[in-house]
Structures are given as C-alpha cells and as structure tokens.
Amino acid sequence: MTHIISDDCIVCGSCEVECPEGAIAMGDEHMEIDPEKCTDQAKCVEVCPVDAISKIE
Known part of the structure; x- marks a missing residue:
C-alpha cells in the first residue's frame, strides 16, 4: 500500500523532509x-x- 497527495497540498515541504x-x-x-x-x-x-495525504488501498 502507499499514499497519495491531493490537490489540497500547499507545497510546504514538510512531508518531503520527513x-x-x-x-x-x-x-x-x-x-x-x-x-x-x-x-x-x-x-x-x-x-x-x-491533511492532504491519504492512504491508497
């Protein structure tokens, strides 16, 4: 399983760093x-x- 980032993303970069x-x-x-x-x-x-990241099932 993986995750997807929605169009709600504000491009803050927090996820990339983490x-x-x-x-x-x-x-x-x-x-x-x-x-x-x-x-x-x-x-x-x-x-x-x-909360722009969700799990793909």
Whole structure:
C-alpha cells in the first residue's frame, strides 16, 4: 500500500523532509509520492498541516 497527495497540498515541504525513503518530491502542481519508493511508514501523514495525504488501498 502507499499514499497519495491531493490537490489540497500547499507545497510546504514538510512531508518531503520527513519521508525516510525519499519517496516525495515536487510534481507539476503539488508534492507527489513515488509509489515504487513508498514503504507505507505514514510519517508524511503525521506532519501534513492540511491533511492532504491519504492512504491508497
């Protein structure tokens, strides 16, 4: 399983810094998660100030 960042992202960068796998980077309009690198640790979810990150099941 992995996570996805919605359009609610404010591009604060908190998630990118917190990701131990380096799975998060700036996309065209907001931060994006590389599903190949995401190991579902959910540290990004904990630090997102606008709850823009959710789990894909």
